[in-house]
Amino acid sequence: MILGIESSCDESALAVFDPTFGIRWEKVSTQIDLHAVYGGVVPDLASREHLAAFELLMEECRNQDAFKHIGRIAVTCGPGLASCLAIGLALAQAIANATAKPLCGVNHLMGHAFSPFIPLHRSSPAQFEADFKRLLPHLGLIVSGGNTMLIEVATDRSIRVIASTVDDAAGEALDKGAKLLGLGYPGGPRIEELAHHSTQPFAHPFPVSFPNPEDLKFSFAGLKTSLRYMLEKLSDDALQSNLASICFSYQQAVVDQLIRKTRQVLQSGRYRSIGLSGGVANNTPLREAFVHTGRKSGVPALVADKHHTGDNASMIAFAAWIQPPGLLPHTADSPLGFHPSMRL
Numbered sequence: 001m002i003l004g005i006e007s008s009c010d011e012s013a014l015a016v017f018d019p020t021f022g023i024r025w026e027k028v029s030t031q032i033d034l035h036a037v038y039g040g041v042v043p044d045l046a047s048r049e050h051l052a053a054f055e056l057l058m059e060e061c062r063n064q065d066a067f068k069h070i071g072r073i074a075v076t077c078g079p080g081l082a083s084c085l086a087i088g089l090a091l092a093q094a095i096a097n098a099t100a101k102p103l104c105g106v107n108h109l110m111g112h113a114f115s116p117f118i119p120l121h122r123s124s125p126a127q128f129e130a131d132f133k134r135l136l137p138h139l140g141l142i143v144s145g146g147n148t149m150l151i152e153v154a155t156d157r158s159i160r161v162i163a164s165t166v167d168d169a170a171g172e173a174l175d176k177g178a179k180l181l182g183l184g185y186p187g188g189p190r191i192e193e194l195a196h197h198s199t200q201p202f203a204h205p206f207p208v209s210f211p212n213p214e215d216l217k218f219s220f221a222g223l224k225t226s227l228r229y230m231l232e233k234l235s236d237d238a239l240q241s242n243l244a245s246i247c248f249s250y251q252q253a254v255v256d257q258l259i260r261k262t263r264q265v266l267q268s269g270r271y272r273s274i275g276l277s278g279g280v281a282n283n284t285p286l287r288e289a290f291v292h293t294g295r296k297s298g299v300p301a302l303v304a305d306k307h308h309t310g311d312n313a314s315m316i317a318f319a320a321w322i323q324p325p326g327l328l329p330h331t332a333d334s335p336l337g338f339h340p341s342m343r344l
Helices: 032-036 043-062 065-071 083-098 108-120 124-136 170-178 187-196 221-232 237-268 285-295 316-322
Strands: 002-006 010-020 022-030 070-077 101-106 136-145 148-153 159-165 273-277 302-303
Touching: 002 083, 010 065, 010 316, 022 043, 022 065, 022 316, 032 043, 043 083, 043 124, 043 273, 070 083, 070 108, 070 316, 083 101, 101 159, 101 316, 108 124, 108 148, 108 273, 108 302, 108 316, 136 237, 148 237, 159 237, 170 187, 170 221, 170 237, 187 237, 187 285, 221 237, 237 285, 273 285, 285 302, 285 316
Parallel strands: 002 070, 070 101, 136 273, 273 302
Antiparallel strands: 002 010, 010 022, 136 148, 148 159
């Protein structure tokens, strides 16, 4: 079995993955309420909270029968906040030293890239391998607060980035938009909640960047600027009466750009499946539009389970089991380090 450890931002997470069964145990300790006061993640506070959280998580994990069968350890080594990555890596190295088990580093984005495949592991490893191969090459959309990209998972399990954002990530745009609207942090869920109650959903259209299929990139900074200009023209009363419809249109502009670019790349006809992952993949309108895109294009649409869209250790352990090119082994000659700006 594989012990997964994740600490790239403000979630402390452990998980045990069994290749013959799937996820045996998983737990995430979140810090959202602590950071909401500051309107975003505070790195020093996050790293201190990791220290306290992992002590409790490890105590619970050691009481699980699955922990006795750990054969190796996988830890997020980047990208992320340096002080937070360091806590997870130190824990992983301590466990590896104490148990004499091998250790490897996993790219956090690689974990997201493979997370839509986790629900497929419901039978034997051999059956999963057969199902997995039939879905490659795969087009993945990773959408979070810090990253927005389309990636290709090739038949050899290697990953290459096809399109990425030139400025803000989609989740960042939602959080910044929510801040402009006075909705607090984290903003994405609050925007979705208000948008759901809109009685005039298309009353405030926003621009969608890079409509040309040849422009393989995303951009959300202009969307945020457009919202700011709109708000400068509205009185407080007008804002309150139009808040739900503004949230709907703003959210829809984010979803439209993500889905449009996915469809444009999918039209090449080379992909056997598409996948959606990352924290913003928890957004219901985006999930529904993504599934519809797959259905309309005639390819399976794999969407990460909602409890695996955010930062979690199950995807780290699972990616280590998949063993794509790019895993970082820990050896005497090649010790692991953390890489805050790691790329796919």
